[in-house]
Amino acid sequence: MVRELTPKGSATRQRIIEGAAAEIRELGVVATTLDDVRRRTGTSKSQLFHYFPGGREELLLAVARYEADRVLTDQQPQLGDLTSWRAWEEWREVLVERYRRQGWHCPLSAVVAQLGRSTPGAQAVVTEMLDQWQAEIAEGVRAMQAQHEIDPELDADEAAAALLAGIQGGVMIMLSTGRLTHLEAALDVAIRHLRETSAAGSVRASG
Amino acid sequence: MVRELTPKGSATRQRIIEGAAAEIRELGVVATTLDDVRRRTGTSKSQLFHYFPGGREELLLAVARYEADRVLTDQQPQLGDLTSWRAWEEWREVLVERYRRQGWHCPLSAVVAQLGRSTPGAQAVVTEMLDQWQAEIAEGVRAMQAQHEIDPELDADEAAAALLAGIQGGVMIMLSTGRLTHLEAALDVAIRHLRETSAAGSVRASG
Numbered sequence: 472m473v474r475e476l477t478p479k480g481s482a483t484r485q486r487i488i489e490g491a492a493a494e495i496r497e498l499g500v501v502a503t504t505l506d507d508v509r510r511r512t513g514t515s516k517s518q519l520f521h522y523f524p525g526g527r528e529e530l531l532l533a534v535a536r537y538e539a540d541r542v543l544t545d546q547q548p549q550l551g552d553l554t555s556w557r558a559w560e561e562w563r564e565v566l567v568e569r570y571r572r573q574g575w576h577c578p579l580s581a582v583v584a585q586l587g588r589s590t591p592g593a594q595a596v597v598t599e600m601l602d603q604w605q606a607e608i609a610e611g612v613r614a615m616q617a618q619h620e621i622d623p624e625l626d627a628d629e630a631a632a633a634l635l636a637g638i639q640g641g642v643m644i645m646l647s648t649g650r651l652t653h654l655e656a657a658l659d660v661a662i663r664h665l666r667e668t669s670a671a672g673s674v675r676a677s678g
Numbered sequence: 679m680v681r682e683l684t685p686k687g688s689a690t691r692q693r694i695i696e697g698a699a700a701e702i703r704e705l706g707v708v709a710t711t712l713d714d715v716r717r718r719t720g721t722s723k724s725q726l727f728h729y730f731p732g733g734r735e736e737l738l739l740a741v742a743r744y745e746a747d748r749v750l751t752d753q754q755p756q757l758g759d760l761t762s763w764r765a766w767e768e769w770r771e772v773l774v775e776r777y778r779r780q781g782w783h784c785p786l787s788a789v790v791a792q793l794g795r796s797t798p799g800a801q802a803v804v805t806e807m808l809d810q811w812q813a814e815i816a817e818g819v820r821a822m823q824a825q826h827e828i829d830p831e832l833d834a835d836e837a838a839a840a841l842l843a844g845i846q847g848g849v850m851i852m853l854s855t856g857r858l859t860h861l862e863a864a865l866d867v868a869i870r871h872l873r874e875t876s877a878a879g880s881v882r883a884s885g
Contacts, residue, residue, distance in 0.1 A: 644843060
């Protein structure tokens with residue numbers, strides 16, 4: 472997978488990935504063929520195999536990585552700057568709105584399911600995305616701890632892991648039932664709890 | 679789907695479902711054929727179609743319902759009796775242990791994926807399971823509120839929805855990464871938070 476590409480080569484490769492992602496968003500991952508992708512991106516068979524020698528599976532993996540990146544960039548700039556309660560609330564809105572817009576179709580989860588969730592490639596993409604997501608939440612918790620807005624004794628990594636689980640479950644429940652209420656409950660309960668720890672912390676300190 | 683079966687008929691139907699579920703647990707849902715199920719359960723083609731006129735899809739739906747029931751019964755008696763903190767902690771252990779044992783393979787999620795997560799049948803099975811699960815958690819929250827172990831002003835349904843989302847996300851993350859840490863964090867943070875609300879409630883009351 473490690474190949475030196477010229478800037479032009481990188482741009483072509485990226486164009487193929489984005490075209491494949493768009494095709495998959497329209498047709499679904501099962502129905503999308505390499506020929507569809509070639510047609511949409513105006514690339515030849517040899518070009519496609521030059522950039523993706525592993526064929527369909529390698530391209531799908533690149534699309535998974537692209538969609539995973541989008542999950543995170545769609546939450547910016549809020550997710551990367553959780554330094555006030557206002558930012559937390561805005562992030563909550565952006566996230567719920569993202570999944571409300573996306574509705575039943577989660578391209579990342581479709582591509583991951585197609586690759587096989589427990590295959591090493593899919594696993595690496597998902598793990599990397601979750602790690603990054605959790606790290607940004609944990610950084611936000613620490614920023615609020617530094618301002619004494621969250622109990623400094625709280626385990627920021629555990630709190631971030633729990634909140635991330637709630638978000639993933641909320642999205643999963645939405646994909647299975649059409650309801651957004653669980654995603655909202657997971658975010659609201661967790662953020663409210665984090666805000667309350669500050670008061671609990673002062674109670675403990677004065678107790 | 680509504681058919682009157684004799685007790686013997688019901689038993690045969692149940693035997694086919696359980697045989698199919700066992701076969702799917704061993705071979706995976708994609709590899710399991712109706713012939714495998716017939717061989718394992720010693721049933722004829724006409725018997726199989728008598729009980730499942732819709733064929734493979736109807737049988738898979740029945741297996742999904744059976745596996746969804748198992749998810750809930752595996753958590754009993756704890757889940758149905760969350761009336762002390764000790765019961766909550768035992769439930770937490772039972773649940774984590776269930777998913778540790780089950781490992782990467784979640785038969786329910788495999789069958790639901792095969793049926794198509796957003797098909798009405800699969801959706802009904804998952805929604806019903808989640809509703810039941812959430813109702814039992816909410817009942818546990820209310821039981822602890824009645825004992826003043828949880829702030830009576832807390833919204834029990836919202837808390838149950840958030841905890842359920844955390845559990846689903848924790849399981850999903852385990853199925854994608856092999857790590858149980860998120861399931862544990864979701865349970866531990868939520869239970870700790872519920873316990874703390876009691877103190878916060880008294881602070882508010884006396885403040």
